[in-house]
Amino acid sequence: MFDVLVLGGGFAGLWAAAAATRLLHATETGPVGHSVALLTPHPDLVLRPRLYEPDPARLRVPLDRVLGPVGVRRIAATATAVDTVRREVTATAPDGTRSTVAYRRLVVATGSAVVRPELPGAALLHDIDTLPAAVRLADHLRALPEAPDGPGRWTAVVVGAGFTGLEIATELVGRLRALAAPCGAADEVRVVLVERAEVVGAGLGTEARPVITRALDELGVERRLGTTVTRLDGRAVHLADGSTLAARTAVWTAGMRASALTAQIPAPRDGLGRLAVDGALRVRGVEGVYAAGDTAAAAAEGGHTVLQSCQHATPLGKVAGHNAAADLLGLSPVDFAPDPYRTCLDLGAAGAVSTIGWNRTLREGPEGFAKELKRAINETWISPPADDPQELLRRADHRVAQRQPVPPTA
Numbered sequence: 001m002f003d004v005l006v007l008g009g010g011f012a013g014l015w016a017a018a019a020a021t022r023l024l025h026a027t028e029t030g031p032v033g034h035s036v037a038l039l040t041p042h043p044d045l046v047l048r049p050r051l052y053e054p055d056p057a058r059l060r061v062p063l064d065r066v067l068g069p070v071g072v073r074r075i076a077a078t079a080t081a082v083d084t085v086r087r088e089v090t091a092t093a094p095d096g097t098r099s100t101v102a103y104r105r106l107v108v109a110t111g112s113a114v115v116r117p118e119l120p121g122a123a124l125l126h127d128i129d130t131l132p133a134a135v136r137l138a139d140h141l142r143a144l145p146e147a148p149d150g151p152g153r154w155t156a157v158v159v160g161a162g163f164t165g166l167e168i169a170t171e172l173v174g175r176l177r178a179l180a181a182p183c184g185a186a187d188e189v190r191v192v193l194v195e196r197a198e199v200v201g202a203g204l205g206t207e208a209r210p211v212i213t214r215a216l217d218e219l220g221v222e223r224r225l226g227t228t229v230t231r232l233d234g235r236a237v238h239l240a241d242g243s244t245l246a247a248r249t250a251v252w253t254a255g256m257r258a259s260a261l262t263a264q265i266p267a268p269r270d271g272l273g274r275l276a277v278d279g280a281l282r283v284r285g286v287e288g289v290y291a292a293g294d295t296a297a298a299a300a301e302g303g304h305t306v307l308q309s310c311q312h313a314t315p316l317g318k319v320a321g322h323n324a325a326a327d328l329l330g331l332s333p334v335d336f337a338p339d340p341y342r343t344c345l346d347l348g349a350a351g352a353v354s355t356i357g358w359n360r361t362l363r364e365g366p367e368g369f370a371k372e373l374k375r376a377i378n379e380t381w382i383s384p385p386a387d388d389p390q391e392l393l394r395r396a397d398h399r400v401a402q403r404q405p406v407p408p409t410a
């Protein structure tokens with residue numbers, strides 16, 4: 001039996017385990033007596049927001065080096081069922097062994113997954129939702145120089161012009177050119193964004209859109225708007241408007257949904273499959289269960305609901321972990337109160353764009369400010385400290401902001 005059992009080793013789960021540990025340590029009077037466990041199938045935290053980058057295999061942090069030093073036990077398994085009455089989780093280890101893990105308080109932080117379409121040739125679609133998928137795409141691109149020459153060899157179609165689609169499309173221009181150049185084919189590189197809406201970045205705000213459009217023009221990213229993909233055959237991508245694009249690479253980015261495990265919790269869920277939680281991130285109507293990250297439909301500032309984002313997953317995890325431990329100790333819970341909403345969208349070699357607030361006001365700054373900000377987010381802020389228990393517990397405090405000052409641009 002674990003005092004706090006956290007399901008999922010992403011941003012929300014890692015910080016939930018750290019925050020629960022922090023509070024339990026702070027209140028221990030004698031030898032440490034409380035147990036916190038993290039149940040997750042893989043040994044690493046995957047830096048998911050960076051999976052559009054060229055070398056995804058290195059975008060991970062070993063969970064044991066982060067949580068091991070503070071005594072969090074890692075259980076390598078996938079949760080398959082949750083009995084919220086008996087307070088037990090059924091889990092399957094990588095070797096197929098099934099076990100039952102009992103808990104006193106549970107934090108559900110099993111994240112989300114891209115919703116892949118069902119259409120002929122869908123298996124040929126790449127995505128960058130998980131580390132293995134991003135590595136598969138990187139391997140596929142690296143093999144292109146050896147692939148037979150012909151139409152579409154250096155063309156990539158990206159489906160979905162939302163946040164992820166824009167980041168991978170703009171990045172693919174440089175990645176494909178670097179691979180094509182030694183073959184004398186840099187000029188043949190084509191990246192085409194296919195989007196069902198009539199505009200790119202429909203959810204990213206009207207102020208950011210002109211910046212995004214300029215960046216796409218600068219990089220030569222083509223757009224096919226108001227249409228979608230209907231079929232793929234490995235040589236070409238067929239669109240609903242009747243046109244065909246010769247392309248050897250296609251990447252699907254549209255739509256995310258909360259982990260299927262949320263269906264195991266007898267509570268209301270929203271249209272994205274996220275569990276309804278109260279201000280303290282307790283799952284509504286289920287004793288002893290909290291939700292955080294992409295599995296939680298929590299209230300954010302100004303009547304908004306959190307987005308499935310790293311920006312929200314980290315503070316959600318800290319509050320859920322803190323409150324799960326507080327409940328055990330008979331302490332009052334704290335309410336989730338996120339920092340003001342911001343975005344920072346990478347635009348590859350064309351820079352980046354940053355907005356603030358839910359109406360997405362463009363953030364002005366010196367030349368290169370947004371790109372520098374994105375670099376700070378990707379390379380520093382989202383990475384948890386490894387082998388540094390003091391720093392981990394300091395940052396696990398829900399009152400400590402994730403953001404640090406941005407270094408001035410040259």
Ligand SMILES: Cc1cc2nc3c(=O)[nH]c(=O)nc-3n(C[C@H](O)[C@H](O)[C@H](O)COP(=O)(O)OP(=O)(O)OC[C@H]3O[C@@H](n4cnc5c(N)ncnc54)[C@H](O)[C@@H]3O)c2cc1C
Pocket residue numbers: 007008009010011012013039040041042048049050051052077078079080109110111112128129130164259261292293294295308309310311312313344
């Ligand atoms: C390409 C890309 C770019 C992104 N860019 C940004 C960005 O710029 N800014 C931003 O804020 N957000 C961004 N996001 C979104 C962000 O990555 C997610 O919102 C964030 O990772 C959510 O954290 P999480 O801990 O809830 O879930 P995840 O990071 O998805 O982690 C879930 C964890 O649960 C584990 N798990 C799943 N099922 C089970 C199970 N049944 N049992 C046990 N463990 C399980 C998984 O293995 C994983 O360890 C991006 C996402 C992608 C894919």
